[in-house]
Amino acid sequence: MRLITWNINSVRLRLETLGRLFKLMDPDVVCLQETKVIDELFPADAIAEMGYPHQAISGMKSYNGVAILSRLPIENWGTKNWAGKNDCRHIHAQLEGGLDIHNFYIPAGGDVPDPTANDKFAHKLEFLKSVSHWWADQQDPKARRIMVGDFNVAPLETDVWSHKQLLKIVSHTPVEVDLLNAMQAAGPWIDAVREIIPAEKKLYSWWSYRGKDWAASDRGRRLDHIWITGALAPKLLDASVAREVRGWERPSDHAPVAITLDI
DNA sequence: ATGGCAGGTTATACCTGA
Numbered sequence: 085m086r087l088i089t090w091n092i093n094s095v096r097l098r099l100e101t102l103g104r105l106f107k108l109m110d111p112d113v114v115c116l117q118e119t120k121v122i123d124e125l126f127p128a129d130a131i132a133e134m135g136y137p138h139q140a141i142s143g144m145k146s147y148n149g150v151a152i153l154s155r156l157p158i159e160n161w162g163t164k165n166w167a168g169k170n171d172c173r174h175i176h177a178q179l180e181g182g183l184d185i186h187n188f189y190i191p192a193g194g195d196v197p198d199p200t201a202n203d204k205f206a207h208k209l210e211f212l213k214s215v216s217h218w219w220a221d222q223q224d225p226k227a228r229r230i231m232v233g234d235f236n237v238a239p240l241e242t243d244v245w246s247h248k249q250l251l252k253i254v255s256h257t258p259v260e261v262d263l264l265n266a267m268q269a270a271g272p273w274i275d276a277v278r279e280i281i282p283a284e285k286k287l288y289s290w291w292s293y294r295g296k297d298w299a300a301s302d303r304g305r306r307l308d309h310i311w312i313t314g315a316l317a318p319k320l321l322d323a324s325v326a327r328e329v330r331g332w333e334r335p336s337d338h339a340p341v342a343i344t345l346d347i
Numbered sequence: 348a349t350g351g352c353a354g355g356t357t358a359t360a361c362c363t364g365a
């Protein structure tokens with residue numbers, strides 16, 4: 085089974101690109117973030133025709149929005165609110181056989197890494213804490229769970245183009261990294277991508293739109309993640325970032341991240 | 348050395364992203 089996560093930055097604008105991605109990667113399950121559309125206007129029929137008739141969607145106007153698209157039947161699905169906001173940043177779906185998939189769009193956090201001066205950063209920290217506490221209450225050593233999404237935190241030094249230069253930049257500050265690590269420990273979760281691609285290797289999944297030549301300057305960050313529970317770890321076959329997708333025409337600023345499981 | 352870009356909106360400037 086192949087599963088991918090992608091911050092698509094508008095599902096309507098990039099519907100054709102999504103079809104191209106289906107052909108490139110042949111995924112069984114696709115988790116999207118920043119769909120930016122209410123459920124009534126989500127291109128559900130077009131995506132079903134492309135081979136993904138089983139869908140769980142939760143969107144709002146203009147901002148945020150998440151979706152899980154699947155070739156395999158979804159037995160049940162739902163959403164949860166975190167940090168006191170109903171803003172379409174999480175959706176989960178259970179597939180046949182009990183595989184549980186959680187898709188998150190964690191708040192970006194604004195520019196100023198100070199929760200007393202910046203409400204968005206305070207919200208991000210609160211969001212990370214509330215998800216951690218929830219996972220801490222879901223302990224089940226046999227659980228087959230996957231947690232994916234745009235976490236908006238690049239935890240490792242090799243997850244950013246310059247650790248030193250980004251220490252005070254939102255997405256790589258120590259307070260965020262500590263909270264992300266706490267969330268990972270709360271699962272406990274295994275970083276599936278770093279199981280396959282060693283932590284010594286630089287790895288990014290996002291490059292700013294603003295650079296002149298994103299590929300040449302390569303100032304990226306690994307903001308998009310796929311975590312799995314210990315019960316799934318023996319099934320992990322592969323993981324990758326589809327960097328080439330960032331170079332396609334009218335791209336999202338995020339590249340898809342993928343894993344393959346022997347299930 | 349990031350913010351210079353990009354997406355959405357009852358737009359034609361301003362919010363968001365990170």
